[in-house]
Structure formats: C-alpha cells, structure tokens
Amino acid sequence: MCADNRFTEKKPSLPRLRLVLFLLAVPLLLLVSLMLGPSGVGFPDLSTPVGNAIASLRFSRMLMGLMTGAALAASGVVFQALLRNPLAEPYVLGVSGGAGLGATISILAGASLALPLSLPVIAFVSAVLTLMLVYGIASQGSGGQPSVYSLILSGVIVSAICSSIIMFLVSTASVDGMHNVIWWMLGSLQPASIAQQQFSALLITAGIAGTWALSSRLNALVLGREMAHYQGVNAGLVIVVGLLFSTLLAATAVSLSGMIGFVGLIVPHVMRASFGPDHRSLLPLAALGGGVFLVICDAVARTILAPIEIPVGVVTALVGGPFFLLILQRRMKQAWIA
Amino acid sequence: MTENALTFRDVSAGYKHRKVLDRVSFSLQAGEFVSLIGPNGSGKSTLLKTAAAFIKPHGGRVELFGRDVARLAPRERAALLGIVPQKLESPMAFTVEQIVTNGRVASMGLLGSVSSGDCDLVERAMIYTDVLGMRDRFFGELSGGEQQRVALAMVLAQEPKLIMLDESISHLDINHRNEVLQILLKLNREEQLTILLVSHDLSLSAAISDRLLLMQDGALKAAGIPQDVLRADLLSSVYNCDLQVRQDPYTGALQVSGPLEGQQRSPKTGCRVHVIAGGGSGIELFRRLLLEGHRVTAGVLNLLDSDAEAARALNIESVFDQPFSPIATATLEKAKRLSREADAVIVSHVPFGTGNLVNLDLAAEALKLGRRVYIATGIAGRDYTSGKQATAKVESLMKAGAVCWESLHELLAALHEQKTH
Numbered sequence: 001m002c003a004d005n006r007f008t009e010k011k012p013s014l015p016r017l018r019l020v021l022f023l024l025a026v027p028l029l030l031l032v033s034l035m036l037g038p039s040g041v042g043f044p045d046l047s048t049p050v051g052n053a054i055a056s057l058r059f060s061r062m063l064m065g066l067m068t069g070a071a072l073a074a075s076g077v078v079f080q081a082l083l084r085n086p087l088a089e090p091y092v093l094g095v096s097g098g099a100g101l102g103a104t105i106s107i108l109a110g111a112s113l114a115l116p117l118s119l120p121v122i123a124f125v126s127a128v129l130t131l132m133l134v135y136g137i138a139s140q141g142s143g144g145q146p147s148v149y150s151l152i153l154s155g156v157i158v159s160a161i162c163s164s165i166i167m168f169l170v171s172t173a174s175v176d177g178m179h180n181v182i183w184w185m186l187g188s189l190q191p192a193s194i195a196q197q198q199f200s201a202l203l204i205t206a207g208i209a210g211t212w213a214l215s216s217r218l219n220a221l222v223l224g225r226e227m228a229h230y231q232g233v234n235a236g237l238v239i240v241v242g243l244l245f246s247t248l249l250a251a252t253a254v255s256l257s258g259m260i261g262f263v264g265l266i267v268p269h270v271m272r273a274s275f276g277p278d279h280r281s282l283l284p285l286a287a288l289g290g291g292v293f294l295v296i297c298d299a300v301a302r303t304i305l306a307p308i309e310i311p312v313g314v315v316t317a318l319v320g321g322p323f324f325l326l327i328l329q330r331r332m333k334q335a336w337i338a
Numbered sequence: 339m340t341e342n343a344l345t346f347r348d349v350s351a352g353y354k355h356r357k358v359l360d361r362v363s364f365s366l367q368a369g370e371f372v373s374l375i376g377p378n379g380s381g382k383s384t385l386l387k388t389a390a391a392f393i394k395p396h397g398g399r400v401e402l403f404g405r406d407v408a409r410l411a412p413r414e415r416a417a418l419l420g421i422v423p424q425k426l427e428s429p430m431a432f433t434v435e436q437i438v439t440n441g442r443v444a445s446m447g448l449l450g451s452v453s454s455g456d457c458d459l460v461e462r463a464m465i466y467t468d469v470l471g472m473r474d475r476f477f478g479e480l481s482g483g484e485q486q487r488v489a490l491a492m493v494l495a496q497e498p499k500l501i502m503l504d505e506s507i508s509h510l511d512i513n514h515r516n517e518v519l520q521i522l523l524k525l526n527r528e529e530q531l532t533i534l535l536v537s538h539d540l541s542l543s544a545a546i547s548d549r550l551l552l553m554q555d556g557a558l559k560a561a562g563i564p565q566d567v568l569r570a571d572l573l574s575s576v577y578n579c580d581l582q583v584r585q586d587p588y589t590g591a592l593q594v595s596g597p598l599e600g601q602q603r604s605p606k607t608g609c610r611v612h613v614i615a616g617g618g619s620g621i622e623l624f625r626r627l628l629l630e631g632h633r634v635t636a637g638v639l640n641l642l643d644s645d646a647e648a649a650r651a652l653n654i655e656s657v658f659d660q661p662f663s664p665i666a667t668a669t670l671e672k673a674k675r676l677s678r679e680a681d682a683v684i685v686s687h688v689p690f691g692t693g694n695l696v697n698l699d700l701a702a703e704a705l706k707l708g709r710r711v712y713i714a715t716g717i718a719g720r721d722y723t724s725g726k727q728a729t730a731k732v733e734s735l736m737k738a739g740a741v742c743w744e745s746l747h748e749l750l751a752a753l754h755e756q757k758t759h
Contacts, residue, residue: 081430084429084430085429086429216443216446217443219432219436219439219440219443220440220443222428222429222430222432223426223427223428223437223440224427226387226392226423227423227426228443229390229391229392229412230390230392230416230419230420230421230423230493231416231420231440231441231443231444231492231496232412232413232414232415232416232417232443232444232496233412233443233444234412272430276431276432276433276436277430277431277432277436278432278436335430335431336429336430336431
C-alpha cells in the first residue's frame with residue numbers, strides 16, 4: 001500500500017515543475033547568449049553601426065545554434081527510438097560521417113562556392129547512401145532485418161572509414177582547401193550564406209515536423225517491431241520514414257555547422273531522463289533543449305578566450321559532458337531500463 | 339450461421355531456413371473461447387504471428403472475419419485482432435498509462451493527439467485489469483505478473499474483436515490469473531469477443547474453453563471439445579510422456595496428470611535397474627530413469643564414452659574399463675555384482691562389438707536369476723561383431739524371456755508395471 005501511494009502521488013507534479021522551469025530558462029538563456037561575445041559582455045549598443053553589426057552577428061549565430069542543435073538532438077531521439085538502444089545517434093550509425101565525407105568532397109571540389117545549396121543536398125545524399133551501406137552490411141545473413149548490435153557495429157566501422165577518407169582527402173588537398181575543410185570539420189556556428197541558412201531552416205523544420213508526426217508510432221516501436229505491428233502500426237514504413245527524416249536532420253546540421261558531436265547523443269538522454277520517454281513531448285522538448293544547449297556552448301566558445309574562438313564542439317563536450325553526466329547518473333533510471 | 343473470426347486455409351509458414359507450420363487448416367467461430375495447446379516448439383507462437391500477418395505464409399490463406407489478412411491495412415487489422423505477448427519489453431522507462439495508451443496508437447492523429455473516447459478506453463482497460471492504481475509507476479519496475487496485466491490492458495484498449503494470448507497468463511499468481519480469466523470470460527460472454535488462449539495448463543484450458551486445438555510439430559493434431567482432445571493416449575504420444583486424464587465425478591472437469599504427480603504421491607518406490615549402455619545411447623535413458631525415481635547403476639562402460647561422462651555427472655554407480663581393449667574379467671565381475679542386485683537389467687540402443695559383447699552376459703545371468711531384462715529393439719542394425727554374435731545372443735535371451743522395448747515411454751511404463759506388481 002505504502003509503495004503504491006509513494007509512486008502515484010508524488011510523481012506527476014515533479015515533471016510538471018521541471019517543465020515550467022525549463023520553458024522559463026529557454027528565453028533567459030537565449031538572452032544571455034546575445035550578451036556574450038568577443039567584443040565584450042553585455043548587449044551591444046544598437047545606436048551605433050558597429051553595435052548594430054555585432055547584435056545582428058550574435059543574433060544570426062543564435063539562430064544557427066538553435067537550428068543545428070535542434071536538428072542534432074531530434075535526430076538522436078529518433079535514432080534511439082528506432083533502434084531501441086541508448087547508444088544510437090547520428091555519429092554512431094555513420095550518418096554524420098557520411099554527410100561529412102560528402103560535404104568535404106563538395107567543399108574541395110568548390111561546388112559549395114558555386115552553388116550555395118549544393119552542400120546540404122550533397123551531405124544528405126551521401127548520408128542516405130552511407131546509411132544504406134550500413135544497413136546493407138548489417139543485414140548480411142540476417143534475412144533482411146539486422147540486429148541493433150550489427151547495425152551499430154557496422155555503423156562504427158563505416159564511420160571510421162568515412163573519417164579516414166576525409167583525412168586522406170584533406171592531406172592531399174591544396175592549402176586553401178585544407179583550411180576550409182578543417183575549419184568546417186571542427187564545427188562552428190559562423191553564419192552560412194543567407195540562402196543556405198534559409199534552405200537549412202526549411203529542411204530542419206520539415207525534418208522535426210516529420211519526426212514529430214511519427215512520435216506516437218515511435219512510442220509503439222519502442223515496445224518492439226512485432227508489438228507495434230500487432231497494434232496497427234506499419235512498422236517497416238515508420239522505420240524507413242523515420243530513418244530518412246532523422247538522416248535529413250543530421251545531414252543538414254552537419255552541412256550547416258560541421259562536425260559537432262555530443263549533442264545528438266546526450267541531449268536526448270537528458271531530456272528523456274527529465275521529462276520521460278513519451279516521444280510526443282520528448283521530440284519537441286529535445287529539439288528545444290538541443291538548440292539552447294548549442295547556443296550557450298557557442299556563446300561560451302567565442303567569449304571565454306576572446307579574441308580566440310575555440311571550436312564549439314570542444315565546449316559541448318568539455319562543459320556539457322560533466323554537467324550532463326551528473327544529471328544522468330542521478331536520473332538515468334527515468335529514461336532507460338538498464 | 340455464425341461468422342468465422344479466424345480461418346486458416348492450408349497455411350504453411352515459417353522462417354527463412356525453417357518451415358514451422360505445415361498445411362494447417364482450422365477456423366474459430368466468432369464468440370468462441372478456444373485454447374491452443376501443444377508441446378514447446380510445436381508452432382503455437384508461429385501460428386499467432388502468421389494470423390497477425392507478422393509472418394507471411396509460404397502457402398495458403400489466413401482470413402480474419404472473412405477478409406484476407408494480407409490485404410488488411412495495419413489499422414483495420416489491429417481493430418480486428420490483438421495479441422498479448424509472452425512478455426512485453428520496454429527498454430525505455432514508460433509509465434503504465436503510457437504503455438496502455440499505445441493500444442490506441444492506430445487511431446491517433448499525426449501528432450499523437452488522443453481523443454476523449456480513446457482516453458476512456460484506456461481508462462476502462464486499466465480498471466478491468468486492475469492496473470489503474472499503478473498508472474504512474476514505471477512499467478519496468480513492476481513484477482512480471484503486473485507487467486502481464488498491463489500488456490493485457492494495452493491490448494484491451496485496442497478494442498479488437500479477437501484476442502490471442504501467447505502464454506500470457508502463465509506468470510500470473512493464482513488470484514490474478516483467475517481475475518484475468520474472469521475478465522476474458524466476461525468479455526467473451528457479454529461482448530462476443532473471440533479468444534484464443536495459448537496455454538500449457540491443460541486442465542485449466544479444458545475447464546474454460548469451448549474447444550481445444552492441439553498442435554504437434556507444426557501441424558494440427560486434434561481439434562474439438564475438451565473431452566475429445568484430452569485423451570490419455572493422444573496426449574501421451576504428443577507430449578512424449580505418460581499422462582493420465584481423469585474426470586471429476588461431480589463437476590465433470592477433466593484433470594490431466596503426469597508422471598510427476600504419481601512420483602510425489604509414492605516416493606522412493608522406484609526399482610533398482612542396471613543399464614548396459616554406450617555410445618551416447620544411455621544419456622536420455624539415465625535422465626528419465628532417475629526422474630522416474632529409479633535407482634540406476636551402469637556398466638561396463640568405456641571410460642572415454644559419452645555415456646561414461648553422463649553416468650559420472652549424474653552420480654550413477656558404474657563400472658568403467660579402459661577403451662580400445664576387451665573388457666577385463668575382473669571388471670566384468672564388478673559389473674555382475676551390480677546387476678545381480680538390480681530388479682531389472684536394461685540394454686539400451688548400444689552398438690555391440692567384440693569389446694563390449696560380454697556385457698550381454700550380464701543380462702543372461704540376470705535372466706537366470708529371475709530378474710526382468712529389457713532389450714532395445716533393432717539389435718541387428720547395431721551388431722558389429724563378426725558372425726553377428728550379439729544378434730544370436732539377444733535372440734537366445736528373448737527366447738529365455740527377455741522383453742524388448744522400442745520407445746522410452748514404453749520402457750518406463752513396463753518398469754512402472756513391474757514395480758506395482
């Protein structure tokens with residue numbers, strides 16, 4: 001009796017409080033990010049042309065961060081649900097590596113300079129090809145439905161191959177090309193061209209909306225493909241569409257901001273641990289959380305050693321890592337049954 | 339005439355390299371309560387998967403309420419058929435209510451919005467299965483039986499017209515098992531819900547079902563009312579063990595009881611048997627004899643033989659000899675001491691060569707002393723001695739009164755009879 005009361009009475013109020021705090025923190029954190037930059041702490045003076053320029057630069061970096069972070073986190077949520085595994089994320093499955101390879105080739109070939117929209121398209125196409133390759137390798141001998149473990153294993157292998165090809169290409173490239181690629185690979189939220197930003201915003205919005213539309217089916221799929229089938233979910237279709245949408249998200253993020261790790265893996269875990277695994281609420285919350293997280297990390301990255309800007313990926317891992325580990329250690333049980 | 343809820347027409351199905359169902363045909367009438375019984379691995383779960391089109395049949399046709407299941411949209415199929423799995427697994431920490439809400443997934447809008455009608459169905463399913471009180475608890479923290487009731491609630495929320503339960507109630511305690519069965523019987527009576535229950539509890543199945551379906555090796559062995567299907571001879575051959583069926587004189591309920599019950603009622607009344615085995619022919623024999631409560635000795639066994647390993651592992655008093663050499667006279671004497679004390683000597687399906695031929699002398703001596711001797715049939719096929727000496731010996735033994743046996747079932751029955759006389 002006692003145990004029942006403890007569980008039924010206390011639980012619902014806590015997530016609600018946590019949700020309110022989170023939603024209040026989002027605009028505050030975004031405002032804080034607008035106050036940070038190499039030119040000094042505080043809101044820039046909008047009456048001067050310099051201040052205006054700084055404000056607009058900080059604002060567009062904020063948008064870049066929101067888009068990239070949201071795309072990576074949402075993509076991670078979907079991969080983890082479809083594979084029913086806490087290790088799944090765009091990097092582990094080789095999707096980011098494939099997108100990175102495509103982007104590297106297009107940067108080195110100069111295609112991205114000629115056609116501003118070619119980068120996200122090529123990144124997406126190569127990411128899908130990579131995913132198909134990973135899926136194909138993993139399905140060998142399993143009769144068409146690969147196990148999660150063989151998917152992750154072949155994803156890690158294909159990912160390693162992609163990054164070694166990238167390194168090979170970089171080492172043989174001209175100095176200029178090498179500089180471009182390495183800078184892009186380190187990951188940064190330097191605003192891309194307006195056209196690319198708009199196009200990416202469109203793709204990311206479509207991707208998040210698409211995956212959100214699948215969210216109740218994702219819940220059912222977490223109970224296994226067979227169970228989802230019995231409940232009237234077209235499991236095969238949902239898996240394919242879900243993989244395509246999440247690949248689109250990851251590839252667009254990579255083409256926009258380079259290889260930024262950690263967000264796609266950890267943000268979904270923390271949001272799941274904080275707000276529960278129901279994808280109908282988890283997906284939008286994780287997208288928001290990923291966006292804000294990346295915005296704050298970028299603000300720290302450009303401010304802390306100003307005028308030197310450190311790669312944002314360094315901050316996501318160095319600052320975010322311990323913080324999230326702390327949360328996860330205490331709340332992992334609310335996310336996964338391990 | 340009532341409609342058929344489920345019809346299998348000549349269905350063969352299975353997995354990539356293994357055919358499981360072999361031309362199965364049967365039908366369930368709408369509103370029937372049917373139990374599907376059969377030994378492990380006889381294809382019961384595969385039958386369920388095929389009925390729900392999770393596995394495509396190699397041949398034949400499955401119909402749900404008159405419609406080809408392969409052509410039903412997933413959502414239509416879910417409105418007709420729900421399956422409660424053996425065990426529901428959720429790697430993520432969903433609450434009970436979130437799990438049950440999954441039952442409505444097929445009717446949810448794109449953003450997963452749940453209509454108030456859906457909410458009521460979820461609520462009602464939780465009340466029916468007595469899980470409402472744990473709605474906010476994590477599914478993974480519940481006990482196995484509680485998880486099973488949540489799984490049932492999820493399928494009830496789906497509101498199918500036919501529910502299949504895949505051994506779903508075997509983990510429930512007696513109280514909740516009865517409760518769940520009452521829910522099922524009530525839904526069956528009042529809402530004409532058709533139910534197919536996969537169960538290992540034969541007596542219980544007989545008590546609650548309109549009809550039983552008995553499966554063996556991927557084929558339907560028998561179908562009909564419980565009295566027709568629960569026949570001792572049929573069950574004993576399908577389950578490959580000695581089963582009895584008794585009918586309660588007052589209630590008419592059928593009770594299936596196995597050899598275990600007999601053993602528990604009269605412990606330590608087994609015979610002392612000496613087994614002549616070798617070449618792996620004794621392993622299953624040892625196991626079953628020990629299970630039946632007999633006291634087993636064995637020998638002479640070749641030290642490298644797998645039967646010698648088994649005898650050592652099962653703590654069977656045995657006599658061993660070195661491999662690749664004829665059995666020494668001293669060793670044979672030791673074995674004779676064991677066989678003399680036995681009530682019966684059993685010769686397994688062991689191959690005979692010049693090396694172990696003298697083992698048959700143990701049997702001959704026992705027969706002279708008035709002990710029963712059971713010899714496995716088909717000696718000619720296992721006789722590798724020159725001039726077929728083993729066959730000749732066995733033939734003379736048979737003339738002297740030895741009994742031959744073919745299946746373990748037969749042998750154990752004979753021993754049982756010997757014991758009681």
